Amino acid sequence: MRIGVDLMGSDRSPEVIYKAAEQVAAETEHRLVLLGTESVLAEAASFADVVPCEQEILMEDPPLLAVRRKRKSSMLTGIRLLKEGKLDALVSSGNTGAMIAGATLLLKLLPGVERPALLANLPTISHPVACIDVGANVDAPPEFLCQWARMGAAYQRCRLDIEKPRVGLLNIGSEALKGNKETREVFQMLKNADLEFVGNIEGRDVFHGVVDVLVSDGFVGNVFLKTAEGISSFILDYLGKAFEHTSAPEVQRALTELNRQVNYAEQPGALVCGVNGVLIKCHGFSSQRAFYNGIWGAIHLAENGLITRISETLKTA
Amino acid sequence: MRIGVDLMGSDRSPEVIYKAAEQVAAETEHRLVLLGTESVLAEAASFADVVPCEQEILMEDPPLLAVRRKRKSSMLTGIRLLKEGKLDALVSSGNTGAMIAGATLLLKLLPGVERPALLANLPTISHPVACIDVGANVDAPPEFLCQWARMGAAYQRCRLDIEKPRVGLLNIGSEALKGNKETREVFQMLKNADLEFVGNIEGRDVFHGVVDVLVSDGFVGNVFLKTAEGISSFILDYLGKAFEHTSAPEVQRALTELNRQVNYAEQPGALVCGVNGVLIKCHGFSSQRAFYNGIWGAIHLAENGLITRISETLKTA
Numbered sequence: 001m002r003i004g005v006d007l008m009g010s011d012r013s014p015e016v017i018y019k020a021a022e023q024v025a026a027e028t029e030h031r032l033v034l035l036g037t038e039s040v041l042a043e044a045a046s047f048a049d050v051v052p053c054e055q056e057i058l059m060e061d062p063p064l065l066a067v068r069r070k071r072k073s074s075m076l077t078g079i080r081l082l083k084e085g086k087l088d089a090l091v092s093s094g095n096t097g098a099m100i101a102g103a104t105l106l107l108k109l110l111p112g113v114e115r116p117a118l119l120a121n122l123p124t125i126s127h128p129v130a131c132i133d134v135g136a137n138v139d140a141p142p143e144f145l146c147q148w149a150r151m152g153a154a155y156q157r158c159r160l161d162i163e164k165p166r167v168g169l170l171n172i173g174s175e176a177l178k179g180n181k182e183t184r185e186v187f188q189m190l191k192n193a194d195l196e197f198v199g200n201i202e203g204r205d206v207f208h209g210v211v212d213v214l215v216s217d218g219f220v221g222n223v224f225l226k227t228a229e230g231i232s233s234f235i236l237d238y239l240g241k242a243f244e245h246t247s248a249p250e251v252q253r254a255l256t257e258l259n260r261q262v263n264y265a266e267q268p269g270a271l272v273c274g275v276n277g278v279l280i281k282c283h284g285f286s287s288q289r290a291f292y293n294g295i296w297g298a299i300h301l302a303e304n305g306l307i308t309r310i311s312e313t314l315k316t317a
Numbered sequence: 318m319r320i321g322v323d324l325m326g327s328d329r330s331p332e333v334i335y336k337a338a339e340q341v342a343a344e345t346e347h348r349l350v351l352l353g354t355e356s357v358l359a360e361a362a363s364f365a366d367v368v369p370c371e372q373e374i375l376m377e378d379p380p381l382l383a384v385r386r387k388r389k390s391s392m393l394t395g396i397r398l399l400k401e402g403k404l405d406a407l408v409s410s411g412n413t414g415a416m417i418a419g420a421t422l423l424l425k426l427l428p429g430v431e432r433p434a435l436l437a438n439l440p441t442i443s444h445p446v447a448c449i450d451v452g453a454n455v456d457a458p459p460e461f462l463c464q465w466a467r468m469g470a471a472y473q474r475c476r477l478d479i480e481k482p483r484v485g486l487l488n489i490g491s492e493a494l495k496g497n498k499e500t501r502e503v504f505q506m507l508k509n510a511d512l513e514f515v516g517n518i519e520g521r522d523v524f525h526g527v528v529d530v531l532v533s534d535g536f537v538g539n540v541f542l543k544t545a546e547g548i549s550s551f552i553l554d555y556l557g558k559a560f561e562h563t564s565a566p567e568v569q570r571a572l573t574e575l576n577r578q579v580n581y582a583e584q585p586g587a588l589v590c591g592v593n594g595v596l597i598k599c600h601g602f603s604s605q606r607a608f609y610n611g612i613w614g615a616i617h618l619a620e621n622g623l624i625t626r627i628s629e630t631l632k633t634a
Contacts (some may be wrong), residue, residue, distance in 0.1 A: 127550065135489060138497040172452060172539040180455040180536050203540050204547025219497050222489040223520050223537055230521025233580060234442065235552050242571035250569060254559035262552060293532045 001088040004078040005048075005291075005297055007036030008056045009094025011284040014040045019092070020291030022047050030299055033087060035074035045103040051079045059284065062144070063097030067105055075099060079106045082277040089278035089298035091269065093286050100136050105172075110307070112314035115140065116274035117148045117218065118281065119155055120225055121267040126209035130155050130165075132273060133215075135222035142185040143168075145215050146193050147314070151273045152213035153195060154313035158304045159268075160212070168201035168211035170220060175200070182217070190215070194316065232262040265290035268297020278302045318405040320615055321395040322365075322608075324353035324372045326411025328601040331357045334410070337608030339364050347616055348405060352391035356456035360516040370394045376601065379413030384422060392416060396423045406595035406615035408586065410603050417453050420592040428623070432457065432463045433591035434535065435598065436472055437542055443526035447472050447482075449590060450532075452539035459502040462486075462532050463510050464631070468590045469530035470512060471630035475621045476585075477529070485518035485528035487537060492517070499534070507532070511633070530593040549579040554616075582607035585614020590627070595619045 005021045014036055025032050025047035032048035034041065041050045055073040057066045058315065070076060075094045079102045081087040100116055104291040109116065117133035124278060132152040137144065149167045169186055171179045176187055178200055190197045201211055203224055215221040236259060243251055260266050265287050272279040278301050282294040322338045324331040331353055332465045342349050342364035349357065349365040358367050372390040387393060392411045396419045398404040409416060417433055426433060434450035449469040454461065466484045473482035486503055488496045493504055495517055507514040518528055520541055533541065553576060560568055577583050582604050589596040595618050600610040 002614050032603065100366030133498075135518055170540065172455070172536055172543070199379070202546030202547075203542075206544075207551040219489055220540055222536060223487065224487070224540055224544050225520075227541050228548050230519075230524050231545050231548050231579070232552070233521065234524040235549070235575065238575055238578070239556075239571070242575070243568070246565070246567060248563070248565055248568070250563060251560070251565070254556070256550065258559070261555070262548070 001030040001299070001302055002033050002086065003030055003295060003302070004033045004035055004081060004087040004090040005295060006074045006078050006090065006092035006094060007034055007040050008074045009059070009092060009284065010286065012286070016286070016288050017291050018045070020288045020295060023288070023292050024295045028299060032295070033081070035078050037074065041192075051077060051081070057095050057098050059095055061095055061098060063095065063101045066095060066098040067101045076102050076106070079277070079279070082279065083107050089280065089302040091280040091282060091294050091298050093282040093284050093289070093291070096135065096281060099279065099281055100272055103272050103277065103279050105274040107273055107277040107279070110276055110311055110314060112115035113147055113151070113274035115144050116272055117151070118270045119152060119273045120270040121213075122206065122225065122228055122268070123261045124207050127160055127269065129206055129209070129211055129214050131214045131216070131221055131225060133218040134223050134225045134270060135218045137218040138274075139219070142182065142189050142215045145186045145217065146189050148273070149190060149193070149195055149213060149215040150313050151310050152215060154310040155271065155273065155306065156212045157300065158309045160305045162212050164196045165212035166196045166198045166210070167213045167215060168198050168206075170203065170214050170216035170224060171200035172202065173200060174202065194271055229264045232264070236263060266293055268300070269294030272303065276307060278306055318347040318616070318619055319350050319403065320347055320612060320619070321350045321352055321398060321404040321407040322612060323395050323407065323409035323411060324351055324357050324390045325391045326376070326409060326601065327603065329603070333603070333605050333606050335341060335362070336360060337605045337612060340605070340609050341612045344478070345616060349612070351394050354391065368394060372549055374412050374415050376412055377553070378412055378415060380412065380418040383412060383415040384418045393423070396420055396594070396596070398530055399495050399596065406597065406619040408597045408599060408611050408615050410599040410601050410606070410608070413452065416596065416598055417589055420589050420594065420596050423553060424592040424594040424596070426591055427593055427628055430464055430468070430591035432461050433589055434468070435587045436469060436590045437587040439499050439523065439542065439545055440578045440584075441524050441526035444477055445584065446523055446526070446528055446531050447476075448531045448533070448542060449623070450535040451542045451587060452535045454535040456536070457534045459499065462503045462534065463506050465590070466510070466512055466530060466532040467630050468627050471627040472588065472590065472623065473529045475618065475623045475626045479529050481513045482529035483513045483515045483527070484530045484532060485515050486521075487520065487523075487531050487533035487541060488517035489519065490517060491519065503532075504552050514609050546581045549581070553580060583610060586611030588618070591623060599629060
């Protein structure tokens with residue numbers, strides 16, 4: 001397989017992404033393909049193929065304009081290669097809006113999907129829960145959330161081999177009538193869908209591992225994800241400082257394990273879900289470790305036939 | 318002063334609340350007043366006055382019906398005593414909807430407030446941020462959020478003595494155009510309001526202490542609060558277990574300090590904001606420690622003239 005890695009668009013530097021790719025390349029037999037502007041690719045990588053690109057999409061570029069005017073950017077070149085079958089997956093930390101718009105336009109949506117959504121993994125006391133949508137759509141009619149719930153279930157079948165993933169609706173109380181007009185409508189639709197729907201889930205219960213898929217609109221999902229990541233970082237930073245001079249092995253062991261569990265960087269990036277291709281979105285501020293896990297996430301999903309699985313799930317709906 | 322404590326409505330037992338009240342009574346000169354059904358008040362408390370009540374509002378009671386039919390409940394009796402000036406503040410962990418409906422009906426709204434909101438404190442690397450609304454209103458027009466922002470600012474002036482509290486709007490990005498239609502409208506209104514408005518704030522940045530007041534509608538605010546509390550508990554539980562057998566004093570010291578910072582139970586309860594009386598709502602699942610801090614929260618706000626401060630702020634709007 002060939003996995004594309006977009007070197008542009010990071011809040012840090014292309015170097016961080018380059019190093020992560022180098023690290024993955026040393027551990028996999030799959031071929032990595034680096035995409036970036038010529039200046040960034042000046043030093044040819046021995047561990048990967050390179051695709052020099054003339055343009056770069058910036059964070060402040062309006063998504064639709066970027067997609068129209070920057071076809072030669074690393075991001076859109078990568079998406080085009082994915083479409084042409086010259087890549088099996090693509091990882092990028094660039095402009096989220098442009099990525100979703102570009103993927104929708106070039107890769108096309110899978111049959112049965114009206115709008116793509118972002119799926120991200122969040123740790124729980126058991127396995128990570130797939131949260132969808134975490135930011136692609138700030139407003140969404142109930143039927144979109146049902147489509148996303150199905151995609152989330154297919155993702156968990158693919159990633160964690162869970163036959164019947166439990167789906168929960170992110171809400172402010174567990175009773176059917178809780179929430180606003182939208183969530184009440186979604187609740188009824190999910191109840192009648194061919195899904196293992198377990199009902200409304202409150203933000204605090206998600207971490208108890210009671211669901212495998214958590215569905216919400218992109219606004220609420222984004223607040224949820226960033227809050228969870230924010231308070232985790234807050235606590236990890238605190239502990240890092242508090243135990244800076246503690247050499248007790250059990251303390252360092254526990255911190256390493258906690259970090260592995262709750263640090264966003266240990267998750268396999270977010271997935272642009274619903275388009276015909278494996279497209280992983282890493283945070284703009286991602287560390288080398290986060291890119292490393294993002295590239296591995298892309299490899300695993302491509303290996304496990306994610307797109308076929310999602311398509312099958314949508315077909316049976 | 319006389320501080321009412323509602324013994325009913327806890328997910329745990331009246332005993333937990335009773336013990337918290339006993340603990341506070343030993344440390345304050347203010348008089349506590351316990352409200353509960355006769356069976357709960359069977360043993361007269363030497364440390365407090367008691368008000369036996371005939372009814373109890375249950376969690377599953379529809380709020381408006383409860384307010385109409387259970388006037389003799391501990392919660393509504395407490396609110397009535399607050400209105401009559403026989404109590405200076407009231408603390409309850411009962412049915413939130415009934416509490417807000419009862420307060421609106423009996424205490425009345427302060428001039429300039431169209432709907433009450435719930436205000437809760439959340440830890441940051443500096444001081445706690447006042448989050449409003451965290452669940453009273455699932456939908457709200459922009460002008461309500463502006464009223465709440467003003468009340469939040471008055472609260473922080475009262476609680477932390479911050480002259481010009483910085484107000485942020487909970488959103489999914491920092492730029493003015495981020496978010497949905499509602500947040501964009503609120504953004505413009507807050508920008509033009511007589512407030513120290515610092516713009517949109519993402520969930521993860523709240524913990525960096527960049528704002529003193531965080532405003533949102535009750536749905537998003539509730540998701541935010543419960544997520545933050547949920548992941549904090551998740552990590553605190555993890556650390557508690559991991560370091561169960563670690564006796565190193567610096568480890569226990571760091572954990573105690575972290576717990577003090579991020580445990581919901583260390584915060585002074587939520588405030589029913591916008592009604593003419595100091596009304597503190599504790600979580601239904603509150604521990605003794607949480608009630609202890611809730612009662613102290615009520616005492617401090619009453620001592621510092623919260624209602625006068627909020628009224629003044631609203632008057633100058």
